[in-house]
Amino acid sequence: MFGLSCVVPLNCFDGACSASLFTRFHRECIGNASEYTYGGLMHRAGNQWDEADFSGDQNAIVDFKYSPSPHINWWFDHHQSAFLSDEDREHFERDQKKHADRPQKFFDPLYVSCTGFIADVARDHFGWDAPDLRDLIRWANVIDGAKFESAEAAVGLAAPAMKLMMAIESTTDPEFIPRLIPLLTSQSLVATLQENFVQDQLQPRLEKHQRDITLLRSRAAVDAGVITFDITDQPTEGYSKFIPYYLLPEGVYVVGLSKSSFRTKISVGTSPWTTVPADHLANIAAICERYGGGGHARVGAISLPRDQEPEARRIAAEVTAELKALGQRNRLPTDSL
């Protein structure tokens, strides 16, 4: 028997659900680990792996970039920018060929959530299913896919899963997510929400959420379909990325500058409620990758060291100009009709 360490992206609902589902699958289906531990991972500037991240007898990565480290035994990801380099992609492809009879590393960028991806892999490759987790998977898809019915639903946080998302995305307590992970697949989301340690985490966050709405209302502006804001003078460890669209519903994209204890961040997103046809929208992952960041087609981020604020501001201005120009190009054919 051995200890299995699971590397999870920090402050990510789908990441926490993925780790929980993976653990339950591994315990019930593979069943050879004596204990499960969780290591949180930040989207660090430079995105380099550190071998010290892989501290278990066996190690898993869920919902995060590929590592060619020989210490990785399991990997699941659905991010378009899952590979840091062509070498990593080739390494993965070689590994897949080598273990074609019993693969333990899986990648499919068509999945909305990594949680849903792990559930399907567990069923299709290992014959393991957990019908009680349908609700969790549905919410991981809603949240990671940003498929909320409205900006009001996303910002109002009426559903238990939405409140858990808020607690996960905003926590700075390194013990919180590891403590939460096992509960996500062992009881209902309502029961998890009612845990005292979750309520203690959540209440101040809900109050902060209201203050964030007030702050962004005073900072966000929209021009040519692009919402911009700069809150680098108000250090924050996370705010709801839907507030700008709730405040300025005409915005198609958002380019926001913020600062946390460890990075300056340029958040780039597409309104989940935009009526612009999908084939006219920018590929945000591709834009962010040009500046050393990454993400999905609709949402991404670029991280810089904390002290590189002027450079972050320059990049944000370039990305904003590119998104405005794209919007204007797309409007031309319609206008000339």
Ligand SMILES: [Mn+2]
């Ligand atoms: Mn994900």
